[in-house]
Amino acid sequence: MKVLVTGATGYIGGRLVPELVAAGHEVRVLVRSPERLTDVPWRPQVDVAVGDLLDADATRKACRGMEVAYHLVHAMSARGAFEAREVAAAQNLADGAARGGVSRIVYLGGLHPNGVKLSRHLHSRVAVGEVFLRGVVPAIVLQAGIVIGSGSASFEMIRHLTDVLPYMPAPRWVRNRVQPIAIRDALHYLVQAASAPGDWNRTFDIGGPDVLRYGQMMNTYALEAGLRQRAIAALPVLTPWLASQWVHLVTPIPRNLAVPIIESLQHDCVVREHDIDGVIPPRAEGMLSYRQAVRLALRRESAGEVPTSWRDSSISGIASDPLPSDPEWAGTTVYTDERTIEGSDSPEEAWQRIEAIGGENGWYSFPLAWAARGWFDRLIGGVGLRRGRRSAARLHTGDALDFWRVESLDRGHSLRLRAEMRMPGRAWLELRVDPSDSGNTYRQRAVFFPRGLTGRLYWWSLAPFHGVIFTGMASRIAGNAPSRRSRTPAPNRQEGTR
Template identity: 60%
Template sequence: MLCLVTGATGYIGGRLVPRLLADGHRVRCLVRDPDKLRDVPWADQIEVVRGDVLDPSSMRAACHGVDVLYYLVHSMSGTGFAERDRRGASETSRVAAEAGVSRIVYLGGLHPTDRSELSEHLGSRVEVGDIFLSGPVPAVVLQAAVVLGSGSASFEMLRYLTERLPVMVTPRWVRNRVQPIAIRDLLHYLVRAAEIPDSLNRTFDIGGPEVLTYEQMMRRYAVVAGLPRRVMLPVSVLSPRLSSHWINIVTPVPKSIGAPLIDSLVHEAVCTEHDIDDYVAAPEQGLLSYEQAVRLALARVRNGQVDTRWSDASGNTPSDPLPSDPRWAGGSAYRDVRVRRTSAAPETVWRVIESIGGRNGWYSMPLAWAARGWVDRLAGGVGLRRGRRDAHELRTGDALDWWRVEQLDDGRLLRLRAEMKLPGRAWLELGVRPDTGSGSVYRQRAVFVPRGLSGHLYWWAVAPFHGAVFGGMARNIVREAEQSTGRHRPAEGSSGTHGAG
């Protein structure tokens, strides 16, 4: 069976594709930027089509010969997102019918029966499901609540709130009932939905085996994580909007994502039926309990085995190019370039470059980076706390603190695009090449394209700090590579070989 996956660079899509492959399906992915799938482990097993659900021509090419279409696209922020979602679903339904697609599978959210109570975000998700159900291609709309899995936005929000706040003031919505589901079980239902008879056209509520309040979820998380008992002080005056600001400060999840998550928790999110059991057998080992799901997610976080993260999906256009020529870019481009020679080998310097950010930091003025991150968070940006998906390896498209990996030439160049709040666009390049004779040359380039007068003023306001920030970064990266060379150099007289113990 040929499956088309839209949203393959997102949290759910990036985990669904390898499971479809393991189940024997052929997979085609529709993505705006194919480079974002270049470094995934399953890249050579899929077909990639460049395009967008809003572009009928690319959708026609992507849908050719497809049996099942997985629609995992949903806007989380930005003006007019509901209209974009509406158009995307309508175009997809129409083109899928023209191409002879047999089934559409869409992942929506659990919601109350009274739709007048829905937030704009949850209402948009429900509307997309309705568009597919009323369209010419039979659809299976799976409706889920909180997803428990390493790297999911819901899990990260739960985790950081519980770990960082031993005493917390809790608004009304934390006492609403929720039926969370483990990411493993959600993926099981998504994969098996491809086998549901084509004649079926309906929604299915899916959830784990337990119904809990969000307060109970936090308390039970603390037990699993080995934390002291959390003290919760209930109040009735905190609105979802205020809660989203608080989550923006306390957790890595920015307000643009936290607000829709809270909006979905304002209402109880509990399955009203579990008819999916009539068509899809439960996972072989049964549905994971809440504690099992949390324990598994924490283990994967601690072991660095997070396959995808909520931050994998970018709200910006992933293919924005680096303006290497100001005239070509249509305006001014400011640059800060640093070049340093080092005795360290290129591969040693590259290891330092590729492990930058996250817990490893940025090799210069950590307080200044932290302060800038807090300013960005207060302005509604992503800040520094997104961290890294993996402590040592990067992929094109990875989120890296407030940057996005735009280009990754292994062993040679790392190009990052800023996703912080700025009056312009910014990039940071870190590269290394062999030097003549021995050693290597480290080259670092920061580029800023201002937007209006405020952009020019911003650059000149921060320019006095570039010597300490960017200069210190270049010096310290080279120093770390040289010290790493010393730490790994075999002792005099040693053969340089080691046993496997």
């Protein structure tokens, strides 16, 4: 079958696409940033359409000639009118599917109770599902609760809360019942939904075999991780907002992601009907229990086999435009810090240090300053340094790297990072290595586009630290002694010129 997938750069979509390809489907993906697919192994096996779901014409073109369309785009945001945007995007897909001859839409929504006030996050997922169910094209709307797998935000939250806190004063929702599903089983239902017999236009609840309280999920994780059982005290004073701030501080999950997750745990979320079994039977080997799913997730993370992660998602409110080319800086205030060093190591050795930067490997200079900037970012609601990196040694375009995002990667030669920390402006960091007679020529450039007076003051307040941080970083990457100075140690200020 010819299948369109939206959200292919996300956690679920990035795992679904290779499963669909393996099942023999012809896959087209609709993405806004095709460069994020540069390094994924299945890229040569799919057709890439570039566009935004909020662009009706681009969506209609992507749907043309397709038989099934998957909608896997969902904003995890704690602020803004994201529901209106999500509904508009869903409507564009529904209209484009109708005009393009699509015979089925498959949407992964959220498991939720009836008759209660839902969180904004869950309410938006219900609203999107209703758009498809009202449309001309029949829709299978799968409703899942907590998805457990290596790299999933829900699993990461459970993991880090349990790892960090031997005793947990917790909100009342730790007593709520939830029905988690392993990522492997969720993908099974999604893949089979493309060819499921029948002209279905309805919702189907999906979940794993276990119904657990959230506190039980944390202690089951503790058993699998070789930890002692955690004492959990449910306190009525911890509101969802306060709980999300706590999660933000003690786990790598940023605040804008923690808030919607916590808000969605305020009620029991269990499967109400099992009608899906009559349409899509479970996997032949049976569904994974919660404990089996945790065990598999831990095994994959310890082996460095995490194909997608919540870290892959862009950060709401952070500008995602790529670094403008130098000629486009005319008439714009730009600050740069540029350093060039002749290193004695080979280019290959220098590149290994470039590609291993960040996460547990650190940033090669003044670790206290990096840590302080990371904690400050967490305190004001940013992602901080604890987001880390997916692999300890290898980067891919689109990867999260502490409070940066890999915007461009020419392996063995250059790396460009886009800042996702909170700051009054936009920033990039470029690292590049070339062969030279002495070994390697290492070039490093920080670029900052300030926003207003606050942005200018921000840059100049940090300029004294740049002399230490960036010089030490450049020297160590090039393979020289930390005391060796760069050719251009001073930061530059440029008013729209190069």
